[in-house]
Amino acid sequence: MTTVPMVTLTVDDKPVTVPKGTNVLDAALKLGIDISFFCYHPGLSIAACCRQCLVEIAGNPKLQPSCQVPAAEGMKVISSSARVSKAREQMLEFTLVNHPVDCPICDKAGECTLQKLYAEWDAQPSRVVLEKVHKPKRVDLGPTIVLDQERCILCTRCIRVCDEVAGVHQLEMAHRGDHEVLTTAPGQLLDNPYSLNTVDVCPVGALTSKDFRFSMRAWELYKTDSVCNGCATGCNIEIHHRDNRIYRLVPRPNEDVNRHWMCDEGRLTYKDVHQGRLAAPLVDGLPTSWDKALAAAAAKLQAALDADRGAVGVVLSAGHANEENYLAARLAREFLGVERIYWLGRPPVPERADKILRDADVNPNAAGVAAVAGKGAGDAAALERDLAAGKLKGLLVLGSDAPGAAASDKAAALDALVVIAAHERGLAPRAHAALPCGDWPELHATITNRQGRVQRLRAAFPPPGQALAGWEVLVRLGKKLGAALDYATPRAVFNEMVGAVPAFAGADWGGESLTVQLRFAASRG
Amino acid sequence: METRKIVLGQKNVADLDEELPTEPMKINMGPSHPAMHGTIRMVLTLDGERVRDADIEMGYMHRCFEKEAEHATFQQIFPYADRLNYVSPMLNNVGWAMAVEKLLGIAKAIPERAEYIRVIVGEMSRISDHLTCVGASAMELGAFTPFLYLIKAREWVWALLEEISGARLTHSYVRIGGVVADMPPGWADKSLDTLKKIEQALDDSEALLTRNRIFRDRMEGVGVSSAEAAIADGWSGPCLRSTGVAYDVRKDAPYSVYDRFEFDVPVGTRGDNYDRYLVRLYEIKQSIRILRQAFAQAPAGEILMPDYRVTLPPKKQVYNTIEGMIAHFKLIMDGIRVPAGEAYSYTEGGNGELGFYVVSDGTGRPFRAHCRAPCYPILQSIPRQINGALVSDIVPTFGMVNYIAGECER
Numbered sequence: 001m002t003t004v005p006m007v008t009l010t011v012d013d014k015p016v017t018v019p020k021g022t023n024v025l026d027a028a029l030k031l032g033i034d035i036s037f038f039c040y041h042p043g044l045s046i047a048a049c050c051r052q053c054l055v056e057i058a059g060n061p062k063l064q065p066s067c068q069v070p071a072a073e074g075m076k077v078i079s080s081s082a083r084v085s086k087a088r089e090q091m092l093e094f095t096l097v098n099h100p101v102d103c104p105i106c107d108k109a110g111e112c113t114l115q116k117l118y119a120e121w122d123a124q125p126s127r128v129v130l131e132k133v134h135k136p137k138r139v140d141l142g143p144t145i146v147l148d149q150e151r152c153i154l155c156t157r158c159i160r161v162c163d164e165v166a167g168v169h170q171l172e173m174a175h176r177g178d179h180e181v182l183t184t185a186p187g188q189l190l191d192n193p194y195s196l197n198t199v200d201v202c203p204v205g206a207l208t209s210k211d212f213r214f215s216m217r218a219w220e221l222y223k224t225d226s227v228c229n230g231c232a233t234g235c236n237i238e239i240h241h242r243d244n245r246i247y248r249l250v251p252r253p254n255e256d257v258n259r260h261w262m263c264d265e266g267r268l269t270y271k272d273v274h275q276g277r278l279a280a281p282l283v284d285g286l287p288t289s290w291d292k293a294l295a296a297a298a299a300k301l302q303a304a305l306d307a308d309r310g311a312v313g314v315v316l317s318a319g320h321a322n323e324e325n326y327l328a329a330r331l332a333r334e335f336l337g338v339e340r341i342y343w344l345g346r347p348p349v350p351e352r353a354d355k356i357l358r359d360a361d362v363n364p365n366a367a368g369v370a371a372v373a374g375k376g377a378g379d380a381a382a383l384e385r386d387l388a389a390g391k392l393k394g395l396l397v398l399g400s401d402a403p404g405a406a407a408s409d410k411a412a413a414l415d416a417l418v419v420i421a422a423h424e425r426g427l428a429p430r431a432h433a434a435l436p437c438g439d440w441p442e443l444h445a446t447i448t449n450r451q452g453r454v455q456r457l458r459a460a461f462p463p464p465g466q467a468l469a470g471w472e473v474l475v476r477l478g479k480k481l482g483a484a485l486d487y488a489t490p491r492a493v494f495n496e497m498v499g500a501v502p503a504f505a506g507a508d509w510g511g512e513s514l515t516v517q518l519r520f521a522a523s524r525g
Numbered sequence: 526m527e528t529r530k531i532v533l534g535q536k537n538v539a540d541l542d543e544e545l546p547t548e549p550m551k552i553n554m555g556p557s558h559p560a561m562h563g564t565i566r567m568v569l570t571l572d573g574e575r576v577r578d579a580d581i582e583m584g585y586m587h588r589c590f591e592k593e594a595e596h597a598t599f600q601q602i603f604p605y606a607d608r609l610n611y612v613s614p615m616l617n618n619v620g621w622a623m624a625v626e627k628l629l630g631i632a633k634a635i636p637e638r639a640e641y642i643r644v645i646v647g648e649m650s651r652i653s654d655h656l657t658c659v660g661a662s663a664m665e666l667g668a669f670t671p672f673l674y675l676i677k678a679r680e681w682v683w684a685l686l687e688e689i690s691g692a693r694l695t696h697s698y699v700r701i702g703g704v705v706a707d708m709p710p711g712w713a714d715k716s717l718d719t720l721k722k723i724e725q726a727l728d729d730s731e732a733l734l735t736r737n738r739i740f741r742d743r744m745e746g747v748g749v750s751s752a753e754a755a756i757a758d759g760w761s762g763p764c765l766r767s768t769g770v771a772y773d774v775r776k777d778a779p780y781s782v783y784d785r786f787e788f789d790v791p792v793g794t795r796g797d798n799y800d801r802y803l804v805r806l807y808e809i810k811q812s813i814r815i816l817r818q819a820f821a822q823a824p825a826g827e828i829l830m831p832d833y834r835v836t837l838p839p840k841k842q843v844y845n846t847i848e849g850m851i852a853h854f855k856l857i858m859d860g861i862r863v864p865a866g867e868a869y870s871y872t873e874g875g876n877g878e879l880g881f882y883v884v885s886d887g888t889g890r891p892f893r894a895h896c897r898a899p900c901y902p903i904l905q906s907i908p909r910q911i912n913g914a915l916v917s918d919i920v921p922t923f924g925m926v927n928y929i930a931g932e933c934e935r
Contacts, residue, residue, distance in 0.1 A: 100847065102847075103854045104850075110854075118855075119859070119862070120862075123833040123834045124848065125842060125849065126842070126848040520596075520890075
């Protein structure tokens with residue numbers, strides 16, 4: 001391991017020690033000193049084009065952009081002098097000269113860096129009496145993004161996101177002076193699978209997501225920390241929701257998993273959460289109460305178990321959390337004496353895999369279900385084989401995924417088919433009893449990503465209708481079947497699982513992270 | 526148990542004191558009772574007609590002012606403050622604004638005209654407060670005519686306040702950094718005319734009350750408190766001054782421009798309900814005196830400090846410049862950014878020292894806000910004041926506390 005030499009510098013007379021190569025801006029931020037900036041982004045290269053982070057550095061006659069100056073031993077940085085404040089104020093005034101009066105119709109209002117910095121560092125009336133320079137306001141850059149060139153403050157963050165994260169040069173600056181605009185590179189569309197990250201990094205409302213555009217004011221949304229369930233990568237995200245509905249998913253920085261980014265496909269996975277949900281227990285396809293459904297499910301399963309315990313199988317799901325899979329497996333092995341354990345998931349999509357974030361495995365928890373199911377478990381092929389061979393008489397299925405069409409028909413014709421699912425698809429509509437459970441944004445749970453990292457999901461809102469969290473459905477069903485499953489919280493399941501399954505050893509449930517309205521999440525931007 | 530002698534005019538006191546085999550009876554007065562202004566409940570322990578104990582239960586009008594304030598921007602709290610003492614909302618407005626201004630460090634930067642307008646609307650509010658208290662108490666003792674005179678006078682004051690603020694009662698007129706609107710044209714002259722009419726109404730009512738035998742019998746020597754006991758209980762305002770303590774925040778810790786006016790602080794000598802009535806009556810006259818000086822002195826100029834960090838930019842700026850637009854947006858959505866810290870600011874409210882304690886964590890909403898409601902400590906003394914008195918004495922004693930549920934229970 002190489003040790004990085006450290007340097008000590010002072011910012012506003014406060015000493016700070018940072019690794020050599022760190023820029024002055026990061027050193028100041030480490031001290032909690034607020035320096036304004038637009039073009040700097042911790043996940044991107046340095047452009048130093050916004051001139052908003054100018055500071056005084058002793059021995060240097062001119063103000064220096066703190067994002068571009070590497071910290072040096074003994075360096076004296078002044079960020080709070082009248083000269084620096086004046087520079088910030090003047091840069092903001094300059095940036096605002098041609099900025100349109102758009103806040104009331106701008107998606108970024110409320111989490112806009114320009115608004116924030118103006119309020120903090122400028123707050124002076126306009127001195128410009130001339131007409132502003134007008135530019136195109138609805139430039140279609142590609143399938144996901146619309147650009148308002150008037151709002152753009154020319155920071156080039158989006159260009160760098162495409163270049164450095166997605167690895168494609170799709171955006172460029174054109175023209176000069178107050179006619180300079182952001183536009184697509186010659187012959188290009190902004191269509192890379194990471195294009196929506198440009199919206200996140202845009203300090204103003206120039207780049208807007210076609211999906212989120214005009215759908216909700218940012219400050220009305222509530223934020224809950226979670227993890228993307230779109231693939232095995234498990235990008236850390238914030239769920240932005242209101243009234244039990246998700247409006248967008250945005251990445252949450254995690255240097256070890258997704259840095260600051262996530263893919264476009266992952267962002268849109270929230271749509272499925274609200275589609276075709278199972279909101280009431282079904283018995284033979286008709287809605288009923290929990291009591292009746294649980295009684296019917298238990299009776300069917302018990303009859304199948306009594307007839308031939310070896311012909312009953314339990315199917316786990318790579319789309320469900322660790323706790324639910326663990327409980328289903330424990331119910332099968334310890335209480336029902338069932339040895340036929342399978343797991344299902346969505347089939348892999350090899351063409352989506354890249355070396356950035358997207359994984360071919362589109363199941364969020366394949367690693368977790370593999371750890372819980374153990375070596376003897378069968379995959380989808382094994383399940384289809386056993387169904388075709390008539391080795392099964394009863395099945396308890398977790399999840400909305402189904403085996404192939406022929407195997408599904410076979411499953412629907414079994415003596416007992418009980419499904420615990422969030423969505424009314426797959427085997428659920430054809431089951432003797434279908435029990436509704438919460439989908440990923442409705443759960444306090446953990447999933448395991450492709451690195452084997454156990455990550456925490458947090459419930460943004462309750463499951464719809466009569467649906468319950470999956471672990472609770474399993475506990476209730478287990479009790480009907482005479483199993484001594486007794487948990488009060490998902491955390492109790494998790495704690496037991498950590499001790500019982502070696503793959504989870506040392507995993508931690510994680511601290512508090514409350515849902516807050518963005519209005520109260522201090523000033524964003 | 527010791528029984529205090531109550532002088533009831535020339536009635537047959539001996540009859541009342543005659544020994545009868547009695548036992549204490551518990552009885553509810555309120556929460557809904559004609560003589561309990563606002564919903565409040567007193568659990569009385571009665572020995573015949575005599576009050577032996579009173580357990581005061583408040584909280585029927587608790588509006589979570591302090592908790593709500595934590596979720597509102599500093600500016601959004603004005604409507605909540607209006608509903609504290611809802612008979613003198615302007616004084617609450619001014620009190621809240623001054624607390625936040627103290628924390629912002631802009632107390633000296635408020636435009637002078639705004640300070641004068643604050644004094645003017647504040648003193649009008651005080652007049653309305655005292656008119657209500659005196660009028661309602663007289664009415665409860667059977668004197669309906671002065672009630673009508675005084676409430677009519679209050680109506681004139683409210684019409685003036687409506688003209689300047691747009692609302693009769695819940696004005697939300699003061700802003701952090703000034704006031705929202707200037708005096709309408711001709712308003713000052715109209716106000717001065719109204720003051721004359723109020724003086725006439727006061728004289729008429731005084732003639733009906735001050736030397737009225739029945740009124741004095743019911744008020745004099747009832748609800749007596751010594752200055753020491755009043756101070757120990759935390760009294761302030763007209764009730765404290767009735768006991769002879771000349772404490773008035775406007776004189777003892779002058780704020781705004783009160784040091785520029787000549788006015789007296791009336792005090793009582795006996796600390797009974799009659800003194801409290803007289804103190805309020807003379808305070809109205811002093812307020813009128815202040816108002817005349819304020820109208821004469823008020824300079825021309827700004828009514829809001831022109832600082833985009835504190836006050837909303839003019840609409841022309843908001844609609845036409847991005848700077849004004851952002852400033853407006855940030856002030857509405859995030860609120861005024863008040864530096865982290867805490868401040869206690871106190872003013873003379875209608876009932877006494879109205880204090881606001883504000884803690885800011887540097888965001889646009891208070892981390893904690895507390896209101897020192899002047900009638901809260903006074904209310905706690907009622908059991909002491911009415912111990913041994915007759916049930917009927919509760920009415921004037923309670924009336925003279927001027928319990929305002931919105932303020933007391935916050």
